[in-house]
Amino acid sequence: MFSFITIAGNMDMAVKENVLYADNAIDMLAIDISDVTAPKLLKRLNAVFNRSYGWSANVDNQPILIGYSRTNVTQVLDCNQQGFGQNSFPGGGGVFWFSADVAAQSSIKTPGSSGASGASVGVAGSFSRFGIVDPYLYAIDQSDLHVIYIDDAKNPKEGKSVSVAWNVETLFPYKDKLFIGAQSGMYIMDNKTQKHLLC
Numbered sequence: 001m002f003s004f005i006t007i008a009g010n011m012d013m014a015v016k017e018n019v020l021y022a023d024n025a026i027d028m029l030a031i032d033i034s035d036v037t038a039p040k041l042l043k044r045l046n047a048v049f050n051r052s053y054g055w056s057a058n059v060d061n062q063p064i065l066i067g068y069s070r071t072n073v074t075q076v077l078d079c080n081q082q083g084f085g086q087n088s089f090p091g092g093g094g095v096f097w098f099s100a101d102v103a104a105q106s107s108i109k110t111p112g113s114s115g116a117s118g119a120s121v122g123v124a125g126s127f128s129r130f131g132i133v134d135p136y137l138y139a140i141d142q143s144d145l146h147v148i149y150i151d152d153a154k155n156p157k158e159g160k161s162v163s164v165a166w167n168v169e170t171l172f173p174y175k176d177k178l179f180i181g182a183q184s185g186m187y188i189m190d191n192k193t194q195k196h197l198l199c
Helices: 100-104
Strands: 013-016 019-024 027-032 040-045 088-091 094-097 107-109 123-125 130-133 136-140 144-149 157-163 168-174 177-182 185-190 196-198
Touching (some): 130 168, 144 168
Antiparallel strands (some): 019 027, 107 123, 136 144, 185 196
């Protein structure tokens, strides 16, 4: 059985015990998917992520969504057009940004053990910004690692945020480490203390 949940501003997700954790712009959602035909919002953690959406306005350093309209558009592009083969197309008074490579990636299962503790891990994509190592859900935005406690899967609690680097892109938990890829290199952190080990 298949189901689709529309989540505006979603970039990544993770699942534990029939609970889907997904970002909704700057918020974190916990959604009960035990019945995929009738998902239920369990909890919303407000303003977890400090995301920049390009040229959007900021109020008190909090990104805001001022509105959007959903429109299906088909546009034929000339191969010589600026941006073709890249991830942006200027035009229409703005720039369209996309990431087709992320959509094409298959899901992978991370290793079933986290060192001697034997903690369970979740399933994540290869360009993942979320990773689960019980009792934590780790999530990254452009510069920070966010720790969310999910020992009670249906009642997540926001923990601390740790500055990592600028342009953080991907997160892989493995054993007792968190491998965090950024445009400037790989950062390795301890997954229990969230302290930098190597940069």
